[in-house]
Amino acid sequence: MALAKITSISGRGLAVPGNDIDTDRIIPARFLKAITFDGLGEGLFFDARKAVTAAGQVHPLDDARFRGAKILISGANFGCGSSREHAPQAIQKSGFRAVVAESYAEIFFGNSTTIGLACVSADRADIARLTAAVEANPALEVTVDLVRQEIRFGGQTAKLTMRDSARDALVHGRWDPIGELLEGTEAVVAAASRLPYLAVPQK
Amino acid sequence: MRTPPHNLFDKVWAAHAVRELVSGQTQLLIGTHLIHEVTSPQAFAMLQDLGLKVAMPHRTFATVDHIVPTDRQTEPFSDPLADAMIKALRKNCAEHGITYFDLASGRQGIVHMVGPEQGITQPGTTIACGDSHTSTHGAFGAIALGIGTSQVRDVLATQTVALGRLKVRRINVEGKLGPGVYAKDVILHIIRTLGVNGGTGFAYEYGGAVFDRFSMEERMTVCNMSIEGGARVGYVNPDETTFTYLKGRPYSPTGAAWDEAVARWRAFASESGCAYADVVTIQGADIPPTVTWGINPGQGIAITETIPDPAKTKEVDEKAAIVEALAYMKLTAGAPIKGTKIDVAFLGSCTNARLSDFKEVAKYLKGHRVSPGVKAIAVPGSQIVGKLCAELGIDRVFREAGFDWREAGCSMCLAMNPDKLVGDQLCASSSNRNFKGRQGSPTGRTLLMSPLMVAAAAVAGSVADAREVFGVR
Ligand code: SF4
Numbered sequence: 001m002a003l004a005k006i007t008s009i010s011g012r013g014l015a016v017p018g019n020d021i022d023t024d025r026i027i028p029a030r031f032l033k034a035i036t037f038d039g040l041g042e043g044l045f046f047d048a049r050k051a052v053t054a055a056g057q058v059h060p061l062d063d064a065r066f067r068g069a070k071i072l073i074s075g076a077n078f079g080c081g082s083s084r085e086h087a088p089q090a091i092q093k094s095g096f097r098a099v100v101a102e103s104y105a106e107i108f109f110g111n112s113t114t115i116g117l118a119c120v121s122a123d124r125a126d127i128a129r130l131t132a133a134v135e136a137n138p139a140l141e142v143t144v145d146l147v148r149q150e151i152r153f154g155g156q157t158a159k160l161t162m163r164d165s166a167r168d169a170l171v172h173g174r175w176d177p178i179g180e181l182l183e184g185t186e187a188v189v190a191a192a193s194r195l196p197y198l199a200v201p202q203k
Numbered sequence: 204m205r206t207p208p209h210n211l212f213d214k215v216w217a218a219h220a221v222r223e224l225v226s227g228q229t230q231l232l233i234g235t236h237l238i239h240e241v242t243s244p245q246a247f248a249m250l251q252d253l254g255l256k257v258a259m260p261h262r263t264f265a266t267v268d269h270i271v272p273t274d275r276q277t278e279p280f281s282d283p284l285a286d287a288m289i290k291a292l293r294k295n296c297a298e299h300g301i302t303y304f305d306l307a308s309g310r311q312g313i314v315h316m317v318g319p320e321q322g323i324t325q326p327g328t329t330i331a332c333g334d335s336h337t338s339t340h341g342a343f344g345a346i347a348l349g350i351g352t353s354q355v356r357d358v359l360a361t362q363t364v365a366l367g368r369l370k371v372r373r374i375n376v377e378g379k380l381g382p383g384v385y386a387k388d389v390i391l392h393i394i395r396t397l398g399v400n401g402g403t404g405f406a407y408e409y410g411g412a413v414f415d416r417f418s419m420e421e422r423m424t425v426c427n428m429s430i431e432g433g434a435r436v437g438y439v440n441p442d443e444t445t446f447t448y449l450k451g452r453p454y455s456p457t458g459a460a461w462d463e464a465v466a467r468w469r470a471f472a473s474e475s476g477c478a479y480a481d482v483v484t485i486q487g488a489d490i491p492p493t494v495t496w497g498i499n500p501g502q503g504i505a506i507t508e509t510i511p512d513p514a515k516t517k518e519v520d521e522k523a524a525i526v527e528a529l530a531y532m533k534l535t536a537g538a539p540i541k542g543t544k545i546d547v548a549f550l551g552s553c554t555n556a557r558l559s560d561f562k563e564v565a566k567y568l569k570g571h572r573v574s575p576g577v578k579a580i581a582v583p584g585s586q587i588v589g590k591l592c593a594e595l596g597i598d599r600v601f602r603e604a605g606f607d608w609r610e611a612g613c614s615m616c617l618a619m620n621p622d623k624l625v626g627d628q629l630c631a632s633s634s635n636r637n638f639k640g641r642q643g644s645p646t647g648r649t650l651l652m653s654p655l656m657v658a659a660a661a662v663a664g665s666v667a668d669a670r671e672v673f674g675v676r
Contacts (some may be wrong), residue, residue, distance in 0.1 A: 020399060029643075030619065033270065034288075035245070035248075036244070037245050047645035076520075077433070082349075083334055083350060085242070106433070107349055107350070107351065110351065165227045177228075180224055184230050184361070188221050192232060194218075197234060200261055
């Protein structure tokens with residue numbers, strides 16, 4: 001299984017500001033009533049979008065100027081709450097290829113990496129700069145460069161950080177671990193045989 | 204030469220580490236895999252796409268919980284999507300030889316209740332489930348963690364996951380809890396103190412006099428909400444309380460194997476003098492009955508406190524968080540939380556729907572009535588809890604008080620079944636998350652609290668101090 005090497009992502013940005021944006025907000029639970037991940041994109045931030053529309057405003061996800069955005073921008077502790085992979089799946093299925101946020105909840109970060117959605121962190125001030133630039137010019141091309149570890153937009157540069165194991169995995173096309181895990185089968189069997197509780201029950 | 208003392212996390216990790224991966228992560232053996240209907244069907248599909256089989260079907264256990272209607276569990280479900288989900292789970296389990304505690308088994312329930320009840324959850328093991336509240340199982344001295352669906356696939360295919368090691372923070376709760384203060388208050392207080400992301404990168408080891416005295420069910424309540432504090436894993440070291448709970452359960456070892464197992468389990472406990480990345484100590488006496496007022500579980504206050512005022516904080520983030528929460532919750536800054544009118548009382552979820560939760564509430568609820576205008580529902584977390592409550596007449600106490608007594612499931616904790624808030628109803632809830640829209644209505648509002656506080660709110664018709672309503676002393 002050759003996986004794509006994800007070294008840099010370029011495209012439009014779209015900001016959903018705020019801290020502690022939880023997985024229920026990213027994809028409300030009623031969209032989880034399915035046996036596939038298909039169509040999840042439509043549920044992305046569904047209730048938040050509806051609330052904004054009801055208030056007579058336009059949520060960035062419903063704003064034609066941001067259509068086709070590839071880079072989602074947010075605040076601290078993004079993706080907290082549930083372990084549902086539906087959250088990164090919904091983000092990815094909506095066309096995003098990277099998230100730039102101050103920090104991430106752990107399970108969300110792992111789930112995203114595993115499906116090749118790059119979650120990079122940046123300083124609050126840099127995120128504010130990036131957000132302002134994107135909002136001033138939605139057509140601005142933003143580049144998240146995992147190799148040079150920087151975000152470039154309209155002549156500006158911001159430093160990005162990412163856990164080395166995740167960054168290496170993306171850059172070297174190893175973000176989905178299943179292949180490597182399968183290669184360890186012999187070692188798994190050996191490790192399991194040392195743990196009495198894993199023995200096959202005698203009928 | 205003596206080896207330095209180790210904590211439980213390190214020992215369980217070492218026992219289950221298969222090898223180091225290129226990424227620097229560990230390939231970790233997952234001893235016990237639990238699955239449910241929401242996060243597993245896509246994993247089975249991925250498995251099929253890759254042409255893979257389930258590596259160790261005898262180490263995966265399934266049940267159905269999120270989408271089950273609780274008024275009557277009979278099939279077909281009125282919701283065709285829910286019906287498709289239970290059918291998919293049943294089919295996947297049958298095809299792959301996985302043990303499935305179905306509705307007809309008498310052992311169905313919320314996945315985090317079923318594992319312990321069956322004795323599947325054991326000390327010194329690794330447990331994974333596509334559900335963030337898998338941390339519950341850490342109460343037995345296991346490394347228990349929530350995983351995503353791709354990782355569910357990994358466990359099905361290889362019985363392992365790729366994982367980075369966590370640091371361990373020891374959290375001591377010393378002394379004694381006051382009257383009317385419960386395990387739920389302990390964890391709400393911990394999250395309020397350390398923050399909703401304070402636990403990122405950590406496993407929480409809970410200990411101290413309060414945990415030593417806690418029952419297994421109380422330990423589960425605390426470990427359950429570790430994830431709400433950002434910690435993927437929470438655990439309590441195994442002791443006599445753990446072994447007594449497990450003895451005689453369907454999947455517990457018997458005879459000589461039991462004695463061997465207990466000796467093995469005991470050896471996994473953290474040794475005195477072992478190292479922790481961090482240690483936090485809280486006095487039990489400082490923990491009040493706690494209620495959340497906002498939109499994340501860290502936004503909690505004592506029942507005697509007032510709702511935070513954004514004008515009183517200088518910290519920008521905190522100010523913004525308070526403003527956002529108050530706007531959503533439609534609550535007034537500076538007002539007492541006590542007396543806030545409620546519409547719904549929900550007693551259930553994997554945090555607080557065990558026998559001891561209902562027993563404790565029933566003790567005080569007798570002779571009281573749910574306030575007119577409040578919809579109160581009590582949902583046992585498992586069929587076994589439902590049955591035990593019926594045998595003890597506990598369901599009757601709830602019914603006579605005006606609670607709707609339901610069948611087992613997740614219910615209004617996240618409302619994937621028909622139990623939902625309507626409009627901006629305010630719900631006093633024994634569950635674990637108060638996120639926007641969590642209980643089924645995009646504008647619904649949730650206040651988290653202990654089961655007895657939920658009952659007090661139901662009776663008073665507004666957020667109340669259970670110690671006053673029920674004369675707890
Ligand atoms: S009771 Fe709530 S938190 Fe627990 S597993 Fe069910 S939905 Fe998740």
